[in-house]
Amino acid sequence: MAEILPLKAWRYSHFLDHKIEALTSPLFDVVSAKQREALYQNPYNSIHLSVPRGTQPANEAAELLQQWKEKGIIAQDPLPGIYVYYQYFKLPGEQKEYCRKGFICHIKAYDWSERVLLRHENTIPSAVNDRIDLLAKTELNSSATHGLYTDPEFILEQYMDESIKSPIYETEDYQGVRDVLAVIHDHDVMQQFMDVLSEKQVLLADGHHRYEGSLEYRKRMTAQNPSHTGYEAYNYHLMYLTNTEADDLRILPTHRVLQQIDISDEEFLKRLEAYFTITPKEDPVELNEVIVGKQWAFGLYLSGNAYKLRLKPEVHHLIDWDVPQEVKDLDLTVMHYFIFQRVLGIDPELQRNYSRLSYERNFTACIRQVDTGASRLALITNDVSMDQVKRVCYSGAIMPQKSTFFYPKVICGFLFSSIKEDEFITAPAACL
Known part of the structure; x- marks a missing residue:
């Protein structure tokens, strides 16, 4: 199954006179315009590589990267490793501290048809390009990117727990999340990680555009x-892997x-x-509460007026999209089919790039946009369960775009992964 390295x-570089907090940044698809402008003020912040500015941003990022390498701003670790990444966080209204455990490695950029890496969402073409x-x-x-593997025996967690006791970095990010990075260099332990994943399929949780970019680049090269042998550097992609169990x-949810x-x-x-x-x-404040736990239920905030919507069960069979039942049963399928297609007359393909539609994770921001007149209406939805994500992935189908928001997001800047041939480990044996 999945080949990782x-x-x-x-x-x-540890010689750089900046704390790591000043160098990290949010992912390209979640960083706000205001955050970007603030981060751009630091000439060494990772935002310059992930969301470069300029009339030819990719070229400018490439030039800057070369300068950073030559000046020693960044340096390549001398030994190959599996990088352990833990994120400690709390959710609003809860006292419990969660810890999402995972590790960062290279994974082969598998074509979707190979059924090794499975997606669950559509992508937006312009972002992929x-x-x-x-x-x-x-x-x-x-x-x-963020991938998921399933291991009910938790074989790898013992090694990650031991590694995280000696962190490389420990910081608090823009989400209020405590991020901790460590590294495993032990050959036998790294082989364990490779062996466990060799028996697994991987579900792509987050980063569909970045992964699809790697996949298309691999095809081009x-x-x-x-x-071509399949072991060239361009065959691989950087992924953070966590256990679905x-x-x-x-x-x-994404509203x-x-x-x-x-x-x-x-x-x-x-x-x-x-x-x-x-x-x-x-009261519109009730909208995200009155739908909790209810199938095919949505909050609607329309021109300052609040409504709870619940699909009439007898009409569900009208969904005529050519998708498996697992997808038809999703709340967001119901929303996109009945509200966007049937009621508003927006074709499914047009929905993917519909200029009047935006996606908002913050419930309060949805209400504010309507109250200020910036938007006409907001549709509030429930979250998608991990079980639903699995069922859709294994069915071979995909969800409507922006169906899931895995929290917290990984951050950019702890490490970078090169796919230059002379900077890459090109075969499993070379790692060990």
Whole structure:
């Protein structure tokens, strides 16, 4: 199944007169414009490699990367390793501290048809093209995507727990999460990691655009190389792997916000009545609470008025998309089919790049956007369970875009992964 390799990571030099907190950054698809501008003020922050500026950002990132290498801003670790990464966090309203345990390594960029690495979401084409260009010019993975493997016996956790006692970095990030990084160099232990994953499929939790960028780059380079072996550096991708069986794996909901609709509020509600039971609510603050645990239930905040929506069970069979039952049963499938397609008349393919639609994880921000007039309506949804993610992945289907938000997000800047041939370990035997 999944082939993984240790890596010789590039990391910030300990001679650099900056604390690691000043060098890390959020992932490219979650960093806000305001955060970006603040981070750009530090000339050595990792944002310059992950979300470069300029008229030709990929070229500028490649030039900057070369300068950093030549000046010793970043240096390559002399030994290959498996990098252990723990994230300690709390959820709003809870006192319990969670710890998501995982490790960072290289993994082969498998084509979806190989059924080794399984996706659960659609991607947005423009974002994929951006990632391919950046990877091609820099030959660097500036951040790890997030993958999931299933190991009910927790074979690897004992080694990770031991390693994390001697951290390389320990810091608090922009999410308020405590991030801890350590490394395993022991050959026998690294072989254990490789052996365990060799029997597993991997579910892609987060980073679909970055992974698809690596996959397309691999295809491009393979076509250009008549001596392709499968072990060239371009075959591999940087991934953070966590165990689906852990209690501390959390998925948060991603709500939908529409800036405009071309019909009146009255007409919109009238069309919804054909498919949903609509219950007015006095206070929009209740919307994320009244739907908890209820299948096919949504909160609607429309022009300052709050409603609970619940699909009429007898209409569910009308979903005629060519997808497995596991996908038809998802809340977000119901939302995208009945509200976006049936009620608003937005074709499924158009929904992927619909300019009036945005995605918002913060419930309060959804309400604020409508109250300020920045948006016409917000649709509040429940989270997706890990069991649902597994069922959809194993069915071979995918969810609507932006279905899941695995929390917390990994951060960028702890380490970088090169896919330059002379900086890469090109075969499993070379690691050990």
